[in-house]
Amino acid sequence: MPSMRYIEPHAHMVSRVTDDYQAMVVAGCAAVCEPAFWAGFDRSAAAAFHDYFCQLTEHEPRRATKFGLPHFCWLCINPKESEDVSLARDVIALIPKFLEGKNVLGIGEIGLNKNSRNELKVLEMHVDLAARHNQLILVHTPHLEDKHKGTRLTLDVLRADSRIKPERCVIDHVEEHTVKMVFDGGFWGGMTLYPGTKCTAARAVDMIERYGGERLWMDSACDWGVSVPLAIPYAALELRRRGHSAETIDRLVYQNPLHFLSQCPKFALPGGAGERPA
Ligand SMILES: [Zn+2]
DSSP, X not given: OOSOOEEEOSOOGGGSOHHHHHHHHHHTEEEEEEEOOOOSSOOSSHHHHHHHHHIIIIIHHHHHHTTTOOEEEEEOOOGGGOSOHHXXXXXXXXXXXHTTSTTEEEEEEEEOSSOOHHHHHHXXXXXXXXXXTTOEEEEEOOOGGGHHHHHHHHHHHHHHOTTOOGGGEEEOXXXXXXXXXXXXXXXXXXXEBOSSSSBOHHXXXXXXXXXXXXXXXXXXXXXSSSOOTTHHHHHHHHHHHTTOOHHHHHIIIIIHHHHXXXXXXXOOOTTOOSSOOO
């Protein structure tokens, strides 16, 4: 068995091959969580999202089970397809019945892409959906030059709804210029380990060393583009290279995501979870 254990809190497994599942399990992955995402092309109708939600709640968990990996998911219409408010309204209306699914953890990855007025409207609709159904929230933050403003706007929307508790929201794809506002607001932060954009392992470890790693997880966000399904174990190696203890690494890559995700009672791992067996 692997000497390390970790949770992958953000991976788009419908885009990955079975070799990835195998490699993740061999590397010590104990659970994978899949937020709803853009397919790489715009879907033409709400019915396409219905089928995608079936894939995330029924078919993909079955595929993961073949490799002994528990699979969980998050549901939403992603920010890239949120420009069409009436389509978004139809898709959001589909979600409540899927929330009863046993692998559904919450609403995500919602947020902004270009920080447009329509995207903001759809973000507010998602936040309302999460509040009405008492769901955890996973937020995608925009890329590059839109990130700082987009993160600020998103935090404003979350704060404006008094039903939303920051400790039940994770703001993903944080970078050096956004991580502090996320922590200062009481939210959780996610660091996405991408080979080029977003955050390399070295930058992630720099941020951990600077801000501590209390309300923080790392994820690969692997999808159909250039991305690395084993990015978390690689970041663990970088932590070890810099002299961080096995306990610190276990806290960052396993116990932290476990802590956040266990706020949803459905996030149960086989054989229980928590302290490392001796
Ligand atoms: Zn994603």
